[in-house]
Amino acid sequence: MDATTQLSSQDKRTFVLSSLGGALEFYDFVIYVFYAKIISDLFFPSTLSPFWAMLNTYGIFAAGYFFRPLGGVVMAHFGDLVGRKRLFSLSILLMSLPTLIIGLLPTFASIGYAAPLLLLLMRIIQGIAIGGEIPAAWTFVSEHAPEKRVGFANGLLTAGLSLGILLGAVMSLCISIQFNEQQIHSWAWRIAFIAGGIFGLFALYLRSYLHETPVFKAMQQRKELAKALPIQQVLQKHKPAVAIGMLFTWFLTGCVVVIILAMPNLLMNGFGYERALTFKMQSAAILMQMLGCILTGMLADRLGCAKVMLWGSATLAIVAAVFYNSLNSASHSSIFMLYMLLGLCSGCVGIVPSALVKMFPAVIRFSGISFSYNVAYAIIGGLTLPLLQVLGQYSKIGAMYYIFLLAIIACITAVVFKLKFEPAPQK
Template sequence: MSAIDAIAAGRQRPFDRGDAKTLALSALGGALEFYDFVVFVFFTKILGVLFFPPDTAPWLAQLQVYGIFAAGYLARPLGGIVMAHFGDLVGRKRMFTLSVFLMSVPTLLIGLLPTYAQIGLLAPLLLLLLRVVQGIAVGGEVPGAWVFVAEHVPRGRVGFACASLTSGLTAGILIGSLLAAWINTHFSPEDVAGYAWRIPFLIGGVFGFVAVYLRRWLEETPVFAEMRERKLLARGLPVKQVLAHHGGSVALSMLATWMLTAAIVVVILMTPTLVQTSFQLPAALAFHGNSVATLALVIGCLVAGLAVDRFGAAVALLVGSLGLAASTYALYSHLSAGASAHFVAWYALAGFFTGVVAVVPAVMVAAFPAPIRFSGLSFSYNVAYAVFGGLTPPLIGYLSQSIGGLAPAHYVAMTCVIGIGVAVYLIKRPLPPL
């Protein structure tokens, strides 16, 4: 038995209260950090008004703010690679805590930023800088969190561990959506423009520091601690080892991440806007459906994680991909037929099957050996998310104009075929147990 196999064998123990505490604190911190990252998108309209010259055309101001939002995604690979490098060399916990701190500071500062009327062009430049720091933070947070929880729990519970963290991340989206809806309901447009838009950023910054404090109570993962004791840590540049010796795992992880980005970006983030523009649904109904679908996603993630532990990642990915394709077609076909009476129910079903995204991290953490796991997962996930996450919105916009309202469903289904292909590959060539 190799030293790495001995470490894995040592994790064959029952799931205990310490594991539950670790998962709960990790999921809570992940929810607060992802809330900080996505709340920006719920206030793009007012940020476009406040942070650019008043004579800027509304569409141009909106485009510029979306560009600043996208900068956060483009910064993810840089943050992920750098933080993963140190996560593989000096410890998972340190980077896990640093990432939430790096997210909290810029979120709080965005809430305190002077506007264009106060400091001119410096305002959008500062907004861009803070958004880039947020992107660096989330690039290290998400892969680091998956590795952290996966290496803490016993064998046979990795699927649920990754799913609980993913569920927490999606809960952060729901919190941001609900808070944005509350602010726009309880404040006049003048008050929102005057000061109320700052509230969610200030709250996010404060909650982020709470998450930093809570993570003080977490311990280093047993896998990393034992690798350090046995002197099995990676040397040099872990990402160089990943690219030189684990190209197949990188490709597999990137393909699975492609499906993940399509599910989250199209079904959860873009659908509320698409159903308004393509099918003329009222905004209130669109965002009500989105809140219900996101809640269903939180539940779907947990179900998918339990399925991974019970039936294996390959089977869970296969069934989840089929369910996501079918439910997305059902949602958009229902709308294309001119019916909206059951929109919320169909959207909730699609949201539930979007929970297949929780299977993806379980695949990725098993695809890379422990000494370079953080770097391998982070490189694959962040590069794929930056590419596919950045290309998806304009591509869906173009396809919707050229081939009609079913375009989003066609795209999601295409990525589900990729997910099915990954699942079939894993059935024939199973990954080693974590």
């Protein structure tokens, strides 16, 4: 094994700490969803109808998505100018503290309308943080990894984000087992937020042992840091990369939302699956998606991002067709296995960060990745669930057709990416 493929102990520590921090930060962002009903009861007036209370609660959650692009662009700007490590640490601080504060916030009964306003402020700060965290993490590990292990490093990191969703589900399950409904509604829901905040601060401490990336330090020494606004250079000189990055992000976001987040609702409400079985299936699919992210990342190091995306997205479409068309006829155990296989195939999203890293030069890499990823995520993350709702009016398996669309987009984008950014080596 040559020097370009060897991982030092410092590389391994960097990847593990980055992945752990990303998992905890994603946990902090999504745990709100698991307790949305309780939050709607406690942070809005009792005179408000349950429908409007939930709508306001989801509106506050959506605020985090809307502020992702702002946070990503601003934090990436300084990350390209003052260093990756500082912004990498700042993002987890801006996520952990609001999570901890949400766990301690007084309710509407104590402070009136100040309660939902403070909750909104915390979600805005979290949105800014998550907008900076993921592009920062992808940039950070890519610039630490040997050239021929960038795919593996980013696959591991993307798997860590899925782990954050799983941790949220497991924490909610543990609290529901340990406490009764009255206790959870009264105070035990706060445990999930307080624990997330404390774990996040611990991850911040661990990140203090990370070092600035060799790529940034080399640019600093050579005085090659961006002179103009990094985002201005991105939009002026790298429009094709931005467009490709946004399309790849559409694929990534759609797969996570449709295959992981929205699946329990489809299985329970559309096909009558029991809640406990549904969440066991979801947890298994998340674990398989994590494995898929790592495997496809490793394959991308050997075969290139484009080829892995082409085969991965095509396989995903085929497995999705079998899975969704079996929901009315196959046994629960067969559906369980098919869902795990679907989760594994959806792990091809793990190569998206490696593709983004290849498209932007180091001097504006953080800003390029951040703008492409966060703008696309804010748009698609907000539109996917309503679109699934519309498709569901025409067919119970309408989500399958959305996955077909995602796979077609991914294949076409992979071909364009291959031609422009991953040409075959000249003989």
